[in-house]
Amino acid sequence: MEQLQQRLVRMRKELAQAKALIRALETDVSEVEAALAEAANERPAHDHDRARSPTSPTAASPQASGGVTGAVARGEKLLKGWVQDGTLIPTAALGSSWGITRQALDQAVERGELFSLKIAGRRYYLAELRDITREQAAQVCCALGMLSPSEKLMFWLHAHGGLQGRTPVVAIQAGQLARTVQLAQAWARERTHPDADSGNDART
Incomplete structure (x- = not known):
């Protein structure tokens, strides 16, 4: 059993x-x-x-x-x-852009402040994260909670109606960090508790 x-x-x-x-x-x-x-x-x-x-x-x-x-x-x-x-980049590329070590990236993943995908034995990160700060990425990733790395990736790649058709990175660059965090929370609730009423945020 x-x-x-x-x-x-x-x-x-x-x-x-x-x-x-x-x-x-x-x-x-x-x-x-x-x-x-x-x-x-x-x-x-x-x-x-x-x-x-x-x-x-x-x-x-x-x-x-x-x-x-x-x-x-x-x-x-x-x-x-x-x-x-180039949609996904290796550890060294993101670390170099943010000015942090591989160990710091690994620790951020463990804390839920970042996510990575393991492909052919190597870790990769979303390239677009280089266009925002580490702190901004951490706020959104924490809002996504316990979703799998692939589900988090889908959130970051998706152009959301709730962000005026922007992807999260573009929205953050436009000053919509708080709105992006709110949308990430709704996205996570919908996938963690699909029967719960999470409003329309995660579906737009």
């Missing part, structure tokens, strides 16, 4: 990352969810009350596993493309 719980946690994380990344490509991930739901229906009856996640030790069908794996693979391909086109 412990192995089951660990597998469920991994599957949930993979699915969350896949959703966030595939949203950027406007790709429908319903096939992945359907595959996981099908696997859940094959779960032994005695596991029903103790494990309510859409998989089981024996029910990880090729379709379900392949769906999640395929979605994650597409997301990784997208991230590698962003490294190549």
Whole structure:
């Protein structure tokens, strides 16, 4: 049962990352969810009350596993493309721009004041963060709370109606830091508690 719980946690994380990344490509991930739901229906009856996640030790069908794996693979391909086109930059580049060390960046990530994405064993950061201060980035990242790095990346890359069609970095440069922080909080609430009423901020 412990192995089951660990597998469920991994599957949930993979699915969350896949959703966030595939949203950027406007790709429908319903096939992945359907595959996981099908696997859940094959779960032994005695596991029903103790494990309510859409998989089981024996029910990880090729379709379900392949769906999640395929979605994650597409997301990784997208991230590698962003490294190549300069959307994401290595640690040294951001550290040099902000005048801080690699260790300081790592510590900021641990405190939730920054986020990074690990690609092919290396950490990368959003290049646009060089255009604002470390303190400004920290306020927004803290407002995004416990969202995954990929979900935080989507927030930063998205042009929000609540920011007059601007991305967060452009809005901050225009003097809208407080509004961007407020929007980040709404964005995080909507994704952490999708049934809660978080207003229209996170959807605009």
